[in-house]
Amino acid sequence: MIGSDPKADLRVYLQDARDVLLWKLDGLSEYDIRRPMTPTGTNLLGLVKHAAGAEAMYFGETFGRPFDAPRPWITGEGEPNTDLWATADETREQIVGLYRRVWAHSDVTIESLDLAAVGRVAWGSRSEVTLHRALVHMIAETDRHAGHADIVRELIDGVVGQRTGSGNVAPGDTAWWGRHRSRVERAAGEAGRGA
Template structure:
């Protein structure tokens, strides 16, 4: 349990360009940065210590979001989603954060080539239709936002830090 509350200043929502694509990508990038920041600077073992009975922990959330980014935008298959909520014991927090950021960068490279939000997302997943770019962006905003909220609570339980 934290002994003293630390408040980090909130970063306001992004001011994006006027297009739908710029707005969706701006908010997704804002959430991506927020959730990654929650895991930075948290020492072992707190970064991987569950804060709730389900076993959810900061490093596991970021590891999970790495897999979601790769599945959604890069077409990678995940056979055990539950397992993605735990980082390997050999993985440092810095490595998990770096992997997440690298996955985001690769996802953004795919999105950079998508001019039409109604078009299917270009990915190679045999036997499964690709969602539209719009759907994928909206889904990732929802998924990342939900887990960013979890990360907010977990980080506050660890050291009292709040804010984005």
């Protein structure tokens, strides 16, 4: 759009990805939001927990505004993958509440700084990062995990898409999707035999 505000545009995309990630929890039991659905343990609540930690670091520590939260899993001081699953003592409400508090903290950082503002990360090969780059990174990171969440949610109960009533998925009932999947499987089999 001509005359749009680049920072506002980036914030819209970040918030959309945040909302999608949380929507994937709606209507599911405590078991289902924690259930490991891949061999590496990917689960919905763990993805939210991870996104909260990543965002707290990128828009907190990086720009000299540390987010007040338990340190081990946000800074990587805990055991490997601590940020990618929830213990039985960590509730949905705690993790979702934490994520929403991180959003508020991040939004203040984003609002108060220019896109060219430079922050410093304590990890990776680049020690300096602009707010612009941090925003792009967190949009990509959150969208990536929203995609993971979409697949995990589909495996749990068949729900797909970006939000309730979203038109971003082809229309079709269970029978239609079954025929579609069979067609995709046949094509894969034919291609596999030809290789």
